[in-house]
Amino acid sequence: MHRYRSHTCGALRASHVDETVRLSGWCHRIRDHGGVLFVDLRDHYGITQCVADPDSPAFRAAEQVRSEWVVRIDGKVRRRPAGTENADLPTGEVEIYITDLEVLGPAAELPMQVFGDQVFPEDTRLKYRFLDLRREKLHQNIMKRGAIIDSLRRRMKEQGFFEFQTPILTASSPEGARDFLVPSRLHPGKFYALPQAPQQFKQLTMIAGFDRYFQIAPCFRDEDARADRSPGEFYQLDIEMSFVTQEDVFQAVEPVLRGVFEEFGEGKPVTPVFPRIPYRESMLKYGVDKPDLRNPIVIADVSAEFSAESVTFNAFKNVIKAGGVVRAIPAPGAAAQPRSFFDKLNDWARSEGAPGLGYIVFEEEGGALAGRGPIAKFIPADVQAAIAAKAGVKAGDAVFFSAGEEAKAAKLAGAARIRIGDELALGDRERFEFCWVTDFPAYEWNEEEERIDFSHNPFSMPNYDHDAFMALDPQDKHTILGITAFQYDIVCNGVELSSGAIRNHRPDIMEKAFAIAGYGKNVLEAKFGGMLRALTYGAPPHGGIAPGIDRIVMLLCGEQNLREVVMFPMNQRAEDLLMGAPSEVTAKQLRELHIRLNLPEKKA
Numbered sequence: 001m002h003r004y005r006s007h008t009c010g011a012l013r014a015s016h017v018d019e020t021v022r023l024s025g026w027c028h029r030i031r032d033h034g035g036v037l038f039v040d041l042r043d044h045y046g047i048t049q050c051v052a053d054p055d056s057p058a059f060r061a062a063e064q065v066r067s068e069w070v071v072r073i074d075g076k077v078r079r080r081p082a083g084t085e086n087a088d089l090p091t092g093e094v095e096i097y098i099t100d101l102e103v104l105g106p107a108a109e110l111p112m113q114v115f116g117d118q119v120f121p122e123d124t125r126l127k128y129r130f131l132d133l134r135r136e137k138l139h140q141n142i143m144k145r146g147a148i149i150d151s152l153r154r155r156m157k158e159q160g161f162f163e164f165q166t167p168i169l170t171a172s173s174p175e176g177a178r179d180f181l182v183p184s185r186l187h188p189g190k191f192y193a194l195p196q197a198p199q200q201f202k203q204l205t206m207i208a209g210f211d212r213y214f215q216i217a218p219c220f221r222d223e224d225a226r227a228d229r230s231p232g233e234f235y236q237l238d239i240e241m242s243f244v245t246q247e248d249v250f251q252a253v254e255p256v257l258r259g260v261f262e263e264f265g266e267g268k269p270v271t272p273v274f275p276r277i278p279y280r281e282s283m284l285k286y287g288v289d290k291p292d293l294r295n296p297i298v299i300a301d302v303s304a305e306f307s308a309e310s311v312t313f314n315a316f317k318n319v320i321k322a323g324g325v326v327r328a329i330p331a332p333g334a335a336a337q338p339r340s341f342f343d344k345l346n347d348w349a350r351s352e353g354a355p356g357l358g359y360i361v362f363e364e365e366g367g368a369l370a371g372r373g374p375i376a377k378f379i380p381a382d383v384q385a386a387i388a389a390k391a392g393v394k395a396g397d398a399v400f401f402s403a404g405e406e407a408k409a410a411k412l413a414g415a416a417r418i419r420i421g422d423e424l425a426l427g428d429r430e431r432f433e434f435c436w437v438t439d440f441p442a443y444e445w446n447e448e449e450e451r452i453d454f455s456h457n458p459f460s461m462p463n464y465d466h467d468a469f470m471a472l473d474p475q476d477k478h479t480i481l482g483i484t485a486f487q488y489d490i491v492c493n494g495v496e497l498s499s500g501a502i503r504n505h506r507p508d509i510m511e512k513a514f515a516i517a518g519y520g521k522n523v524l525e526a527k528f529g530g531m532l533r534a535l536t537y538g539a540p541p542h543g544g545i546a547p548g549i550d551r552i553v554m555l556l557c558g559e560q561n562l563r564e565v566v567m568f569p570m571n572q573r574a575e576d577l578l579m580g581a582p583s584e585v586t587a588k589q590l591r592e593l594h595i596r597l598n599l600p601e602k603k604a
Helices: 059-064 122-127 136-158 199-207 246-264 279-286 314-321 339-351 381-391 406-423 466-470 477-481 507-516 521-535 549-556 587-592
Strands: 020-033 036-043 046-052 070-079 094-105 181-183 191-193 212-221 232-242 276-278 325-331 358-365 368-372 398-404 434-438 443-446 451-454 487-492 495-502 542-545
Touching (some): 020 094, 036 059, 036 070, 136 246, 136 549, 199 212, 199 521, 199 542, 232 495, 232 549, 246 487, 279 434, 325 381, 325 406, 495 549, 507 521
Antiparallel strands (some): 020 036, 020 070, 036 046, 070 094, 325 398, 358 398, 443 451
16 A cells, blocks of 8 residues: 555545545544544545544544644545435545554644634735645635636647747836846846736747747736735736737637636626727726626716706816816616615715715606706706716616716716616626727827827837828827727726737837837837847737736636735735745845845834
């Protein structure tokens, strides 16, 4: 028999009854039932109940073990007594009568329990992550993560993509998030950077003549943590394709993601064909560029209605005269809600920095819609009817309003849409609703510096006639701010999974694009010389995308925080509490790197 086990703790069934077996694992739970000891033995594969009574030669040894001790158990498989079977366990029909027990690894007093669903502080969980990972839910999440990555790889290869590896030590990028820098010992005073993404390398792979690239790529960004963004590092399904249009990228990526969500979504419906929503439409209808389409509420612009001469609600009219907008957020069935529902929403809006949320509640009077509420008396019946029609509401519904400068009004309306949808329990939450958000603006106006700036990705191809683009006057602000780019996001349930683009493969158009944003050719060559040189030697039209692995797994595991699907995450302060990183280094190490520390003064 093997030194440690003949079977795993998840393998035994009724067919093994009367066999002598050997198991090794952790003591998951220990129960003393009137002198009879029950030890639930756990390993990676499952749990098996083991029993020792005073007649067992291993009884004294079994009395000594505690939770999370690692032991080897020999014994005979027998059926559980009638009525004590556990249908929740694959091994629930049988148990092992212990004849021998060897302690392989005793455990000290536990800082957190592995058995059960007790909640522990995050710092404790991260410091003792090896214990946290033994807990069933987290263990299953990590195993599901691995299976999801396997499935993504298989699906990408079936579509003709080949996996490549790109460098981890590279040059610092002047764009995007803050780099993690790595000092060079061989080149004093110079630094490598960890890649924020393999963006330039995957484009160079296309320029080098490889056609379909993918990689499960580690990415490194020195930025603050969020629930949907890990500090320090994350993984993405990095993709690039040559000789493709935007539609080709969609057709390649959509079945991969749909298939993975159908495979691991536990039967939840998945969008059959992902709708394409232009950025401006998304901002109008949903108030965000990552809409949660499980929520059926659609925002409407009612600026024209509130501009009518007959409307005497001057708070909104003045906003419109100042160049602002008024957005209407429908609340289906809200007429039945108590006054406190409306008051709470107003209080919430004030906590968001807004004056409040005006609203109208619609009822039926004499066969026609009639509005009531604090601002209804300032709005004539015909205008109320026009608002109701545009917002798609009927008797029994309500409409809330967000007014102000367009971006601020959209942001408040979008947040109100989500809050109202949650409060009224609208939509089916048990589904995966995907969409593409397309046609992002290529440029935006930088108010602080009073100049045109890139809006999204400076390396995206403008969605504009090439000759007309080359002829643009950089001072033609109105035309330039109306230009969109071949940039797109893929969104699921309000979570942005990825941004992508058809790349600007023409050096002349790239020079013009940067010139419009105020960057001369010398700046472009200094910052992106390698890429610019490569483009001058025959670059194919190409594009790609990079869906986030961590976010995909988070959605499929039904979690709200990425730390529940990452094996060894950092805390919110970008600290690895388990390994003690970041840590101080020795003076010798600093000397070898020709580095002298210039630390900030400690506050008194």
